[in-house]
Amino acid sequence: MKRFITVLTVFTIFVIPASLGFKRPAIDTDYWFLYITSHFEEYIIKYPQQKVYLHFDREEYETGSTIWYKAYIFDDTKKLPDIRSNELYIEMISPTKNIIMNQLLKIENGTAQGDFPVNDSIGTGLYMIRAFTNNMKNFGKDYLFTKEIRIVNPKKIYYNNDFRRTAKKLSRRDEQIDLQFFPEGGYLVDNITTKLAFKAINQNGRSVDFKGGIYSKKGKLEREIKSSHLGMGQIDFTPSINEKYTAIITTNGKKEWKFDLPEIVDKGYVLNVNDKGDYFQVSIQTNIEFGEDPVSKSAYLFIQNGGRMYYKEKIVFESNKIVLDIEKKYFPGGIMHFTLFDGHGKPQCERLAFVKKDDFLKISTNLETKTVGKRDKLEFDIMVTDYNGEPVSTDLSLSVRNATLQTGMDEYSMNIKNYLLLQSDLKGYIENPEYYFMNNYQHLSDIEVLMLTQGWCKFLWNDILKDSIPFSIYPVKSDLNITGRITKYLLDISVVNADVTLTLLNQFNDVLKTKTAKKGKFEFLGLDYYDTIDVLIEAKTEYGKKNVLILIDEDVPLANDFSAFKSFYLDSLMVRRKIPYVKLVDPGPDPSKPEDFKIHGTPDQVIKFDNPGMSSYNNVMDAIKGKVPGLQVGQNGSMIRGPSSIFGSNEPLYLVDGMETDFNGINTVSVNDIDHVEILKGPSAAIYGLQGSKGVIAVYTKKGFYYKRGEIRFKMLGYHRPKEFYSPRYQTNKMNWETPDLRKTVYWNPSIKTDKEGRAHVNFYQSDIIDKFEIVVEGMSKSGQVGVYKYDYQVKEVN
Numbered sequence: 001m002k003r004f005i006t007v008l009t010v011f012t013i014f015v016i017p018a019s020l021g022f023k024r025p026a027i028d029t030d031y032w033f034l035y036i037t038s039h040f041e042e043y044i045i046k047y048p049q050q051k052v053y054l055h056f057d058r059e060e061y062e063t064g065s066t067i068w069y070k071a072y073i074f075d076d077t078k079k080l081p082d083i084r085s086n087e088l089y090i091e092m093i094s095p096t097k098n099i100i101m102n103q104l105l106k107i108e109n110g111t112a113q114g115d116f117p118v119n120d121s122i123g124t125g126l127y128m129i130r131a132f133t134n135n136m137k138n139f140g141k142d143y144l145f146t147k148e149i150r151i152v153n154p155k156k157i158y159y160n161n162d163f164r165r166t167a168k169k170l171s172r173r174d175e176q177i178d179l180q181f182f183p184e185g186g187y188l189v190d191n192i193t194t195k196l197a198f199k200a201i202n203q204n205g206r207s208v209d210f211k212g213g214i215y216s217k218k219g220k221l222e223r224e225i226k227s228s229h230l231g232m233g234q235i236d237f238t239p240s241i242n243e244k245y246t247a248i249i250t251t252n253g254k255k256e257w258k259f260d261l262p263e264i265v266d267k268g269y270v271l272n273v274n275d276k277g278d279y280f281q282v283s284i285q286t287n288i289e290f291g292e293d294p295v296s297k298s299a300y301l302f303i304q305n306g307g308r309m310y311y312k313e314k315i316v317f318e319s320n321k322i323v324l325d326i327e328k329k330y331f332p333g334g335i336m337h338f339t340l341f342d343g344h345g346k347p348q349c350e351r352l353a354f355v356k357k358d359d360f361l362k363i364s365t366n367l368e369t370k371t372v373g374k375r376d377k378l379e380f381d382i383m384v385t386d387y388n389g390e391p392v393s394t395d396l397s398l399s400v401r402n403a404t405l406q407t408g409m410d411e412y413s414m415n416i417k418n419y420l421l422l423q424s425d426l427k428g429y430i431e432n433p434e435y436y437f438m439n440n441y442q443h444l445s446d447i448e449v450l451m452l453t454q455g456w457c458k459f460l461w462n463d464i465l466k467d468s469i470p471f472s473i474y475p476v477k478s479d480l481n482i483t484g485r486i487t488k489y490l491l492d493i494s495v496v497n498a499d500v501t502l503t504l505l506n507q508f509n510d511v512l513k514t515k516t517a518k519k520g521k522f523e524f525l526g527l528d529y530y531d532t533i534d535v536l537i538e539a540k541t542e543y544g545k546k547n548v549l550i551l552i553d554e555d556v557p558l559a560n561d562f563s564a565f566k567s568f569y570l571d572s573l574m575v576r577r578k579i580p581y582v583k584l585v586d587p588g589p590d591p592s593k594p595e596d597f598k599i600h601g602t603p604d605q606v607i608k609f610d611n612p613g614m615s616s617y618n619n620v621m622d623a624i625k626g627k628v629p630g631l632q633v634g635q636n637g638s639m640i641r642g643p644s645s646i647f648g649s650n651e652p653l654y655l656v657d658g659m660e661t662d663f664n665g666i667n668t669v670s671v672n673d674i675d676h677v678e679i680l681k682g683p684s685a686a687i688y689g690l691q692g693s694k695g696v697i698a699v700y701t702k703k704g705f706y707y708k709r710g711e712i713r714f715k716m717l718g719y720h721r722p723k724e725f726y727s728p729r730y731q732t733n734k735m736n737w738e739t740p741d742l743r744k745t746v747y748w749n750p751s752i753k754t755d756k757e758g759r760a761h762v763n764f765y766q767s768d769i770i771d772k773f774e775i776v777v778e779g780m781s782k783s784g785q786v787g788v789y790k791y792d793y794q795v796k797e798v799n
Helices: 031-046 137-139 162-173 416-420 435-436 443-452 572-577 614-618 620-624 682-692
Strands: 008-013 052-055 060-063 066-075 087-093 099-106 111-117 125-132 145-152 175-185 193-201 212-216 221-226 232-237 244-251 255-260 269-275 279-286 297-307 306-317 321-328 334-342 349-355 362-365 371-373 379-386 394-402 479-488 499-504 511-515 521-527 531-540 549-550 605-608 631-633 638-640 653-656 660-662 673-679 696-701 706-708 711-717 744-751 757-767 772-781 786-796
Touching: 008 221, 031 306, 052 137, 052 145, 052 334, 052 394, 052 416, 066 125, 066 744, 087 111, 087 499, 099 111, 099 711, 175 244, 175 255, 175 443, 175 786, 193 443, 212 499, 212 572, 221 232, 269 334, 269 349, 279 297, 279 334, 297 620, 297 786, 334 416, 349 443, 349 711, 362 605, 371 435, 371 711, 379 394, 379 772, 394 711, 394 757, 416 435, 416 786, 435 631, 443 549, 511 521, 521 706, 549 711, 614 711, 620 631, 653 682, 682 696, 744 757, 744 772
Parallel strands: 060 145, 371 786, 653 696
Antiparallel strands: 008 306, 052 066, 066 111, 087 099, 087 125, 125 145, 175 193, 193 232, 212 221, 212 244, 244 255, 269 279, 279 321, 297 306, 297 334, 334 349, 362 379, 379 757, 394 744, 394 772, 479 521, 479 549, 499 511, 499 531, 531 711, 605 673, 631 638, 653 660, 673 696, 706 711, 772 786
């Protein structure tokens, strides 16, 4: 018998731009409705929603080249170029998870530009570029912009032996499959039919196609399943609380795998969202028995994008199912986050759905040729209009590059359009992201299953709904600053009203002064310097004493789960030429690093802290325990026993950057700040006299700073000065071409501005490489519209 569906709507509020001509209804006084709304709005104020996208000149590089990039910083709530932040951090992470280069860019009008040199010391493999503002760190590493790039070194590989052994081991291992299930809305609820999505990946995170079935605990086939797109698929499924389900699948038509389905809840809610073209049909089902409690019959549906609420409604159940038709026209393009709360304001279901709109910038050129000769001059206009065809002023970046890619690169790669609207709101790797923006029915079906399997929301509702929302740990930064604290030397006692002097050791030797406030805090704000600068800070008490310690506020580096083992054998160049692995030679001490505090010679043992695992230790002594022969570490002290340690029951001399301290003092230094530890015994420590006769444990910190009473010196990362891309100007009278031009990036221009007519003119000369090339233009308008343009041509021999 067909069940009738009754819908009772108490009120609905749309939050949409005034320009759409929508009148907001009167605000209801429902407690939880207002509580969720007000807390969400407060959270967005305290935690602004920003996105960063980097346009690179190409996908892969060789040593000796340069990685060119243009950064676009986006205010995701207002859908405009972000003008709040002035600082953008860029990191290059090696296959072994080490940050090998970093830059600080100055943001102007929502954009910035930079470049990384690909030095000869960089080995072949997969590297990660990461970009973020200070505020974006509040949401963790998954919210930062990341891009994997391939680097080829035709001469040497500088991976260490551990990396090589692990990579070889992984390359020989049989493929491992993981099949994950994703009930729509979050849960399988007893006896309620819902969509059950699934995705299979291998140990490298790549999709795997499969087929199989879901079986009951007695072995009965309940449903057949198979992947429909990149290892993903979905079925309608009605679970029973009395059953335990197992999926049995095969890959490559042979190997069999078994996986358990998620646990089934006895009572709960199911949120289904169906794309009906112009509107979403939202179905909310529950098997909860309401009784006479009016609160249990209530629920709340909120729909937001980028920190802005576009739809919110309180609903009341009269049966176990409610159906709502919600028009898309009030929503922006991109991913909409649907969240269902029960009558007590507790989040129950979350669902992502994609709104596809063709409201991008229309970028074109008047270039018509499809064949180009070596060193020919290309000259053309770029034309940009908005989606209504009106000319628009834009900020663009243009790359002309070799279009032939190495093995393993995506066919439909990342661009500003698919990143801002799709990838930035999904967790994990997205294969071929541009595929989902193509116009056919199959692509719409495939993006539906993508939303179900890779759905992720950076908003943690349990944090948002707390009675008090704290201010963010990492605020929006609008300028360079140096902050810190002054304490008594090696004692955690704050020194207030101390005189603090900052000297920037550049060509101007700028000097700034301030005094410490409560808790010994000091700050120097509004700094504006380029390149890396030596900084000297000196402090004295209000009585002129220098027996103080200066502690600089430093951010703990963000973790990353980047793993490039999968690329070890992927690069055909490395395999064919059998490039030998050459151990990286320590370049020795950095001449720019001040170590005038070091008075001893060669130590007996050196412990480096560049291993990522070191950050897991609580303190220095825990980190070196077990690594130094004869060293015994207790709770309140340590001792070094050895043939030359005649006072074995006494503690060694502890040094932090040459300054004497004690066991507790050495353990106050964060392991993340340590570069290395040197151990001295016997004759090696003789220069320290009687104190050194018991051994020496000398800690040296990173970044070239060292501790002295009332003084600290370190290197400050100033704003990066981007280089200018060199583009040769060949003459038309055929000059001597003895030197081959093998540029893979023929032209790079990160700062093309179209005029009020939407036009810009460019010209450049082609290189000597005979291959397929492509012109790629990406950019953003002042109103936040983004666009992408591609044009392919073939280079042939000189006429």
